[in-house]
Amino acid sequence: MRPLWIYLTLLLLIPNLPLLKAQSNASAEPLAKADKMPAFPGGETALKEYIDFNLGYISEPPTGVDQHVIARFVVSKEGLIQDVEIVQGISETLNRKALTLINNMPRWTAGQQNNQAVAAPVELPIRFIVPAPQIEPTAKPASKESTNPLPNNTGLQNPTKDSTPVYKVVEQMPSFSLGQAAMLQYLDQNIEYPQIAKENGVVGFVVVQMIVEKDGSLSNLKVVKGIGAGCDEEALRIIRLMPKWKPGFQNGQAVRVQFNLPVRFKLDN
Numbered sequence: 001m002r003p004l005w006i007y008l009t010l011l012l013l014i015p016n017l018p019l020l021k022a023q024s025n026a027s028a029e030p031l032a033k034a035d036k037m038p039a040f041p042g043g044e045t046a047l048k049e050y051i052d053f054n055l056g057y058i059s060e061p062p063t064g065v066d067q068h069v070i071a072r073f074v075v076s077k078e079g080l081i082q083d084v085e086i087v088q089g090i091s092e093t094l095n096r097k098a099l100t101l102i103n104n105m106p107r108w109t110a111g112q113q114n115n116q117a118v119a120a121p122v123e124l125p126i127r128f129i130v131p132a133p134q135i136e137p138t139a140k141p142a143s144k145e146s147t148n149p150l151p152n153n154t155g156l157q158n159p160t161k162d163s164t165p166v167y168k169v170v171e172q173m174p175s176f177s178l179g180q181a182a183m184l185q186y187l188d189q190n191i192e193y194p195q196i197a198k199e200n201g202v203v204g205f206v207v208v209q210m211i212v213e214k215d216g217s218l219s220n221l222k223v224v225k226g227i228g229a230g231c232d233e234e235a236l237r238i239i240r241l242m243p244k245w246k247p248g249f250q251n252g253q254a255v256r257v258q259f260n261l262p263v264r265f266k267l268d269n
Contacts, residue, residue: 034111034120038075041106051126053205053262054101054180068125069098077117079107090128093172098126104181166211166256172249174212174257176242187263190238194230198267202227205262206235214254216244224260235263 040047070088073081084102089095102124111120176183196202207225210218221239226232239261248257 034113034118036112038111038120038122039109067128069095070125071098071102072123073102074119074121075108075110076119077110079110081105094128100180164256166258167250168258170248170250170255170257174248174259175246177244177246194234197229197231200229202229203266205264206231207260207262208235208239209260212245212247212257212259214247214256216247231265
């Protein structure tokens with residue numbers, strides 16, 4: 001029979017085992033404050049540009065109330081985005097859009113502590129302009145008594161004869177069928193940079209306005225912000241060739257939605 005002191009020693013040691021394990025993993029926890037905090041590649045200006053591009057705010061945004069989704073995530077020592085969570089939300093749709101935007105971000109520059117890369121948390125506010133749902137009135141045919149000309153549709157592509165209302169903002173906005181990341185990849189891979197734009201160093205965003213129809217097809221394409229040198233026409237071309245989108249929904253029904261899509265033209269250095 002073992003002496004009583006052996007059993008007492010074992011009882012004293014067992015409760016300490018979880019504590020020892022927790023201490024061994026403490027160095028893997030992200031630092032609340034590093035000497036140098038993580039940074040988006042290109043800095044704050046590039047971060048704002050990335051957010052505006054993905055939210056369609058490159059052109060003049062709709063008027064409304066500014067609201068913010070505040071997200072928190074960890075930038076690993078390899079620069080990867082991890083453990084994304086919403087700490088202040090607006091709605092399920094906008095919260096989900098913010099999560100998608102963050103999860104599709106490129107690698108960040110990791111934070112540093114004592115000149116060593118470390119995992120560190122980031123809290124990021126994402127601004128949404130939230131107007132009340134509104135309907136774009138459809139054009140009425142000119143009556144015999146009217147002397148006003150019919151609307152000029154010059155510049156529209158793939159016009160539609162559908163006379164149902166066109167929404168600007170709906171509960172569930174239209175989206176590219178394969179997701180935001182796939183849309184950016186589609187644009188990057190299919191842009192044929194106009195030669196005259198290359199020769200003159202023309203860069204920037206072409207904003208194309210379109211209607212996403214109830215079946216996901218795209219109609220009434222027109223450039224609302226151009227940069228010239230053939231880029232406007234190229235933006236129309238690649239959008240016209242896009243596969244069908246997921247339509248917008250209002251009150252559980254697919255509806256026609258006006259959508260502004262920015263197309264970036266950037267020369268490789």
